[in-house]
Amino acid sequence: MTARVLVVDDVPTNVKLLAARLTAEYFDVVEASNGADAIEICRRGDCDLVLLDVMMPDMDGFETCQRLKSDPRTQHLPVVMVTALDQPSDKVRGLEAGADDFLTKPVDDIQLMARVKSLARLKGLTDELRARAVTGQALAIEDIVDMTSGIEPTNGNILLIDSDAHNAKRLMESLSQDHNVTHLSEPEDAAFQLADQDFELVVVSMALEGIDPLRVCSQIRTLENTRGIPIILVADVPDKPKVVRGLELGVNDFILRPIERNELAARVRTQLRRYRYSNELRKNLSSTVAMAVIDGLTGLYNRRYFDRHMCVQLDKAKEGDRNLGLMMLDIDFFKSVNDTHGHAAGDEVLKEFAARLQRNIRGVDLACRYGGEEFVVMMPDTDLVHAKNIAERIRHAVASEPFDTGITMPLNITVSVGISINELQDDTPEQMLKRADIALYRAKREGRNRIVYDAA
Template sequence: MSARILVVDDVPANVKLLEARLSAEYFDVMTASNGTEALALARRAECDIILLDVMMPDMDGFEVCRRLKTDPATHHIPVVMVTALDSPADRNRGLEAGADDFLTKPVSDVVLIARVRSLTRLKMMTDELRMRAITSLEIGMQAPERSAVVDTGKGGRILLVDDRESSYERLATILAAEHTIDVEPNPTEALFHAAEGNYDLLIVSLDLNNFDGLRLCSQARSLERTRHVPILAIADPENSTRLLRGLEIGVNDYLLRPVDKIELLARARTQIRRRRYTDHLRDNVQNSIEMAITDALTGLHNRRYMESHLATLAEQASTRGKPLALMILDIDYFKSINDNYGHDAGDDVLREFAVRVRKSIRGIDLACRYGGEEFVIVMPETDLHVAGMVAERLRRSIAGEPFAIHKGAKRIEVTISIGLTTLEQKGEAVGDVLKRADTALYRAKHDGRNRVVSHAA
């Protein structure tokens, strides 16, 4: 797992030591000797993780971290403070500034490398989502960066898995000051609880009686519904080795007992902020996909999706020896609606038309806006007779009730013409099926409109 690590320290000996440790694990290491240089490198997206010293001459590490985490261009880069400062106040100050971890020198090679690898996996996942979501800006969707930098990380839903009453009562009391907390003292029920609860964070004790907490963490990572929920592990100091193993299997962060109140809240906020950010990225990706295949006005699939999916449906029908019906629908005299009542009225008609189409077809049928006022409906496992009945029902649905326009101020009569055909020849090109349906539609319009005409294969 290669990644580019930025080491920021004004002491050359410290830089050389970290550089040697990381290079031995095949990480690509770059260095900066002060905060200003580090900020510039980070803004150019030249690093995946930043190892940051606190005591530096131009600006200290706390200020550098704060600037990184409040800049939309750099807030997603993991920051680990590596410093000789060892007081709880210093550690909490670093976490409050947004650091993902705070390691006190001298740091063992095992702890350092485990932490860097864990954060590298996280950064690569986030980068992939950011890359996929980049087009969301081009199609007018809001990027999540600016909301992410002002997110406090409070108000999350947390599941605490701990079977020691004295422990979970104290932890729950601390966390309840900022979050909604559920406690699950039965580890065998915890995974089911986590899967059903839509949580922002799982906090798991690794010192459970008669149950392996790491196995629970591993199961949470393998289950689809909890795969992306961050995990904060808590363990007694003698179990620190197991915590490092936890980082390898997907634990996001950890705490050693006795748990410091401020540190617990800071680490919980960090994980919840990151969860919200990645969820927003995933939503953007999903919305981008939906927008790419959906007609914005009607909410039906667009022509691009229809042409791709129709080929798949036709292949399935041929392979299974099942019929496939296809109809092309055209709103009669649609141009006159736009000319007489305005394009807003035309849009009202198109939206309502799509609603009535959805009500008239099955869930497995494919309804698409083909272009302008033309629509295509594809009906798997449907012969010409049944498709004709559906088409006639849809025609009556359109003609039977006037369409409201201008926010309901006026109602107008609308009719449609439908051309209908089926795919019945194995391996027939979908283009030929569309042409046949289009020919049937032409006949319907030529014969007086407001009718269904079938064209047998």
């Protein structure tokens, strides 16, 4: 996904250099030469991520970052501090000010892009959660602005995966001072360990014996109950290329050996703070909007919520010149399920369908029950190729295994899918829904259990 990056530096040459690197990777760049202007740009919502120089006159980067992170309007913005300072104490000070990362000049291109892409993905998910919370607030008349002000990143439940007893002992000594740490020396057991306990952070050594550490990270990201848990890699300098690959896979952060204890502590606190922040948003969604906007049978959002949120997201997509995908799904021959097996069996099919739908979309996607046996999925930052991939994953998940209703024999269920993408500058939610609906009924006419796209 792309993003709008704010580059803050009082030296124009430094700004132009970073801007050129980012533009080459298709990021939009906004520029500021001082902390005050940067704060104003962030408050207006004109950026997704901040690259912030430390050494600036009047207000340095540390103070700028601290002000951004203490303001509810900007505290969710990822901040990467960029500076010539290379002392561990400077890095720790930046992280303590709330920075999400810290890059040292001259900035390595690979590390810069890996960090920016990783934080941009995280920002996208956080934005979607915040937008849903705001939509819920409008419908349920609840105030959520200050709900995260009391988050403290202490006493975290951390899983350390390291097959080297000596290295693990040193990490345990550092982390156990402020957190509850469980050491796992057999990496292949990670899935079982994570299933048994509620961990908030996973620290993975790149020096695992007999297994690729990135495979372990990938498995953590694949499991439904752990895909949102932050992961920190502990690596040596030669591991940098694999670390970059790990960040692309969804790893949140890394630290290089030899490990500076205070830097490790600060990075752990940063990840815990962000994880708990997201959890608070999720809990808020559950508590404030359930009665007004949740479908009681399937647990998905209802049509009322979708209609409101679709308007918001389409406006955002237009402003940022971004893609927005829409999928309409209809369970094939659902009327015959009710007529033959009864409405109780039909309800069980709907609930199981909703569960499979949720398991096969991304965290940033929004699934809703639109009415009866018809569902919609809104997919931010999604072009046609990716929309088709998501739709095919859902179609296969539905058709590949019979639905066990507990009332009758397992039923073979299929689904037809229609897709539309925002292609016109004046597109409206109604127009996108109409195109997706037309595509859906083409899928029905052409034999069902298939995916059809309708162009504008």
